[in-house]
Amino acid sequence: MKPIIIVHGGAGDIPDSRVPGKLSGTKAAVVAGHDVLLKGGSALDAVEAAVVSMEKDENFNAGYGSVLNLDGEVEMEASIMSGANLDVGAVTLIKDFLHPISIARKVLTDSPHSLLGGEGAKRFALQKGFQTIPPESLISKNAKDALQNFLKHGEFGRTEIGVKDEGGVGTVGAVAVDANGHVAVATSTGGMSGKAVGRIGDTPQIGSGTYADDNVGGVSTTGHGESILKYCLAHSIIRSMESGINPNTATKNSVLGMTRRLNNTAGAITLSKDGDVGVYFSSKRMSWAYVKDGKIFYGIEHGQFLEELYTSP
Ligand code: GLY
Numbered sequence: 157m158k159p160i161i162i163v164h165g166g167a168g169d170i171p172d173s174r175v176p177g178k179l180s181g182t183k184a185a186v187v188a189g190h191d192v193l194l195k196g197g198s199a200l201d202a203v204e205a206a207v208v209s210m211e212k213d214e215n216f217n218a219g220y221g222s223v224l225n226l227d228g229e230v231e232m233e234a235s236i237m238s239g240a241n242l243d244v245g246a247v248t249l250i251k252d253f254l255h256p257i258s259i260a261r262k263v264l265t266d267s268p269h270s271l272l273g274g275e276g277a278k279r280f281a282l283q284k285g286f287q288t289i290p291p292e293s294l295i296s297k298n299a300k301d302a303l304q305n306f307l308k309h310g311e312f313g314r315t316e317i318g319v320k321d322e323g324g325v326g327t328v329g330a331v332a333v334d335a336n337g338h339v340a341v342a343t344s345t346g347g348m349s350g351k352a353v354g355r356i357g358d359t360p361q362i363g364s365g366t367y368a369d370d371n372v373g374g375v376s377t378t379g380h381g382e383s384i385l386k387y388c389l390a391h392s393i394i395r396s397m398e399s400g401i402n403p404n405t406a407t408k409n410s411v412l413g414m415t416r417r418l419n420n421t422a423g424a425i426t427l428s429k430d431g432d433v434g435v436y437f438s439s440k441r442m443s444w445a446y447v448k449d450g451k452i453f454y455g456i457e458h459g460q461f462l463e464e465l466y467t468s469p
Contacts, residue, residue: 157337158201159193160431161186162446165216166326167378168424177215178326178443180347183452189330191468193447195235199340200238200261205331207257207342214296216405218328219254220295222346224303225353230294232346233360234260235271238366239339239429242266246360249274252288253281258345260360262286301345306350314412326443327359329376330364331427337377339429341366341374341390352365356446357381372397373429375407379422387414393426393434396437403427404432411436 165182189206211219222230234256235246245264248271259281263272272280282288300444327345334340343366345359358381359365365381367390368374377392384390389410396406403426411422415438416438423437425444433445437458445454451463 157333157335158431159199159332159334160186160448161189161193161202161206161330161332162425162427162433162435162445163189163210163328163330164376164378164423164425165210165328165443167421167437167442168326169439170326170441170456174215174264179454179456180378181213181215182443182445183211185328185330185453186452187446187466187468189332190447190466193332193334194468196335197273199334199338200236202332202334203330203340203342204236204257204261206243206343207328208255210328211255211257211344214298216328217326217346218304219256220294220460221299223299223349224295225347225351225355227353228303229353229391230254230291230346231353231355232240232344233357234344235360235362235366236260236264236342237340237362237366237368237374239370239374242369244270244362245271246271246362247277248263248356249354250277253286254289254294254358257342259286260342270362273356277329286431293400299349300348313340329378329425331368331374331376331425333374333427333429333431337370337429339368339370339374339427339452341368343376343378346422349454358389361385363388365390367391367394369394370429373403373427375424375426376421376422378442379437380420381417383414383420386418389414389422389424393424397428403432403438407434411438
């Protein structure tokens with residue numbers, strides 16, 4: 157099996173000013189993940205590396221650059237799943253670590269549980285050797301501006317990113333199939349600007365934000381969390397593929413199905429177990445990128461399909 161990885165940098169009404177940063181950060185993330193696969197790394201290693209790259213980058217709503225809750229704090233969430241044995245790890249209400257996805261991976265490998273939150277997740281992370289950082293160091297200017305905008309306009313948009321929102325810049329995710337045919341998926345987010353303290357969205361909920369099954373494929377989602385979790389969007393796409401529908405059509409049908417039923421928008425990236433790609437979003441924009449046959453394919457607008465030569469870092 158030729159390994160493959162696809163990443164997304166979040167769906168929403170992304171303003172023009174944020175497009176270049178999101179495209180370059182999304183391409184950097186897919187290269188980081190693909191490099192792991194080229195060196196013989198597993199799908200789990202690759203999706204973690206891709207998401208770590210975006211958690212460090214303020215162009216994304218994950219890790220540094222996460223949007224803020226009503227108290228002006230970062231509360232992050234992440235999940236990761238291995239399609240080999242359906243093992244999962246997820247964390248929520250993380251305030252003072254840069255890489256929630258790496259803590260989620262530790263939950264997958266080292267905990268008898270699947271989802272840890274808040275104080276318990278912090279205690280687990282410290283026991284596993286993760287270092288805390290000051291919570292304020294995760295707050296970007298864009299995230300502060302986004303909260304101010306939210307407080308002025310006073311209501312949630314149709315996505316995690318509002319039209320006037322310069323700071324809500326998208327959940328991140330990655331899906332990979334490695335040389336051994338194993339599928340893995342990782343997703344990480346700061347949630348939505350102005351969320352209630354303690355609000356938990358779709359990203360840490362398996363079947364909503366993330367799903368992987370070696371027998372079918374993998375999906376990572378982004379968009380309006382409350383709608384995605386009601387629709388179990390990631391698993392809806394997997395179910396469709398199980399019934400024989402190709403990944404692109406399955407992704408489009410489920411995203412549009414969710415939008416029709418719940419009147420909110422989302423996006424998803426999908427790989428079949430054979431490495432066939434699905435990308436669709438019902439929001440205005442969603443950045444995505446994948447590497448195939450020595451080229452990076454990427455886009456952010458509807459119908460956009462750009463390509464350039466892939467160079468390993
Ligand atoms: N999709 C991210 C969130 O709503 O939390």
